[in-house]
Amino acid sequence: MKRIELIEQIIARKEQIGITVENLAKLSGVGVRTVNRLLKNEDVKLSTIEHITNFLGLDFAGNEQMSIKELKRQRAHQKALYLASIVQGTSALEMQGLEDENLNAIITSYEKEFLSGNYKDTLWVA
Structure with a gap:
């Protein structure tokens, strides 16, 4: 595959998942x-291309x-874990940490919200 074709694939994937350049940069x-230089087919390190392509699946x-679908599910899980860790950390400070069953229910609920609920537009926000 030629470099320009690779960049076209990266741009297409970026648009398919609906991620901004800013969030792509932060998350990768x-x-x-x-x-921006990569997307304009300017010279960048191979490691840069690797970071971005790996992030985009x-x-x-x-x-x-x-x-x-799997990329979105993985991202939803990462964000859900992050939010659940905040809840768990705050609860633990108050000596009211959640049981594993309740924590898993929260994670699952957050994942659903990121995939198809009110927060699906924030899935790719860093």
């Missing part, structure tokens, strides 16, 4: 200017390694 660990050649 790359600077915003660097992401693509391999280095632009082939899909993870379906969009």
